[in-house]
Amino acid sequence: MESRILELFRAYEEDPGVKLIIMKGEGRAFCAGGDVAAFVNGSSEHRANVLETSYTLNYVSATYTKIQVSLLRGIVMGGGAGISLHGRFRVVTDNTVFAMPETTIGSFPDVGASYFLSRLPGFFGEYVGLTGAKLDGAEMLACGLATHFVPLEKLSSLEDALCKANTGDPEIIDNIIHDFSNKNPKLKENSQYSRLKSIDRCFSQRTVEEIISALEKEADRKMDDWILWTIKTLKKASPTSLKIFLRSIREGRLEGVGQCLTREYRMTCKVLQAVFCKDFNEGYRAVLLDKDKKPKWEPSKLEFVSDDMVDYYFAPLDQDSQDLKLPARSNLPSCAISKL
Template sequence: MALTSQVLVTQNSDVRTIKLNRPKQLNALSLEMESRLLELFRAYEEDHSVKLIIVKGEGKAFSVGGDIPAVINGIKCASSKQRESFFQTAYTLNYLSATYTKIQVSLLKGLVMGGGAGISLQGRFRVVTDNTVFAMPETALGSFPDVGASYFLSRLPGFFGEYVGLTGARLDGAEMLVCGLATHFVPLEKLSSLEDALCKANSGDPEIIDNIIHDFKNPKLKENNQYFRLITIDRCFSKRTVEEIISALEKEADRNMDDWILWTIKALKKVSPTGLKIALRYIREGRFQGVAQCLIREYIISCKVMQAVYCRDFFEGYRSLMIDKDKNPKWEPSKLEFVSDDVVDYYFAPLDDQDWQDLKLPIRSNLTSYAISKL
């Protein structure tokens, strides 16, 4: 499929609709797609005739995230500079979305994961629906949830962000709305009507857009909604270390043999120990940083994960889940107690390379109050 057909654009007066168009790949984002999206975001911000941008996905998913097979193959063939370029493009796109001066409405139908979350959950309006499923499953891949997740997960109520980021828990649209990841819920059968109404309004006024979306009803939370577990999540995921979090969950299980608690313990024990420790630290630190600081730090960590100096868990997770599909990764180190503080510190420190440069994000001017609040 040609690059131009992987990202489609529809112009409707002063509204631009960007559609991710790799439905067979569940709209997994390639470097070429992200480069094209970055080009479009930059162009529309400078175009005074553009008032509103709608972003959506073709088919059953908004986007499952980055095209991992392409990333792995690219890393094997690429120089360190080429690897860094991949993350520079992705994180610059995330930053523009987070600080955009035009209004972005993301229509989040189906799966929203990883990089798909990065280009949508930073925007002003995030509309979910009946079949929306969100997750940041990176720890199961031997990595950590990036693309600005240290910013948007750390700002969820209580310690819900630690729970979502460490376990890779899947949230439905109603759960996303109540925890703040989404701004609106629209029934699936009305999503096309909403898009038509936004195009017809032809407005970049956030109050007008908000009123249009609010004309549609909100959902009811299910009885087994994970957000209802927030008291238990706060009690356990507020602990200082991953080991202490698991111990607290096990004590909860001793008092109350609960399927959700057992699943949470199992999930934490199955994923990468190194990925867990990186994720916990960076979500905690993200609470006190702006989106730019979070992305600059994530850039350093991502480059080091790909270098695989101390740990090759990302490549092992890829093998286990996508190549051999045995779902039995051999993490190294294999246990949390073997992941020292020094190793975790390594991922947060600048690279020991005289040619290394931190992520250079574009200088932003004339920002809206919404965007300024995220800096």
């Protein structure tokens, strides 16, 4: 599917008759992510091809010369975020559910997540990426992952209006979406985004261990369900995944989208090579195959994941593997998140 989308993106960019790209899912969800089973069970050559195609598509989307409007109905997770959040306009609705839950299956948020999550206010990106927390449409708009919130019953009418306008002018497109939008959808009473001050205090810490310690101190002062859930979730996730993602998002703050994708490609290749850690295969078994939800991570604790082990994921690939070679692009990243 991504191969076909990339092919169309390239063709449409050269076609003067194409004014804009509208991305939407068929059915109840936008996209719940990649097929992990096919990926785990595929050959090394298949995996490399899938990764190269996926990351190249993310990069082409982020640097696209024409306008991309993503209509994010239902679930938007993992790879689904990669093919939508790099675009210019990201429209969420009443039933949108976003998450990057990779640390729960022994991987890490990729597809450019170290770019778009690191651009969120404060350290909200660290919180979302480390915990895999689910955000609704109103929270996505509040934190900047979305550009507009359109009520579900108006989504089809918006699409019709965009098609009838037959324009690639970003100002006109913005005004059209704005006309259908709910400008200030109300955040739920227990919204995670309303916890931003607490999140900043805790997730600004230098290490995962210090983040958990800060959360435990918050719990000592005021125990509630959110703090309990956050601590429990971090302690259940793959220790290696947590450590490599924290470094990834911190590096991503200082990098462009192409640099982030190239580094994440290298990191994913190392995860799959499973030299120090086989957590991805174990996470797939526990969460998606056997579904016992009792993964046996190895290393099993944060203190057993050394700095040298983390460094390995950021080192150049060996001679038998080739780094990602992104296509030359003339356009700067169109992702509005980068302007926050």
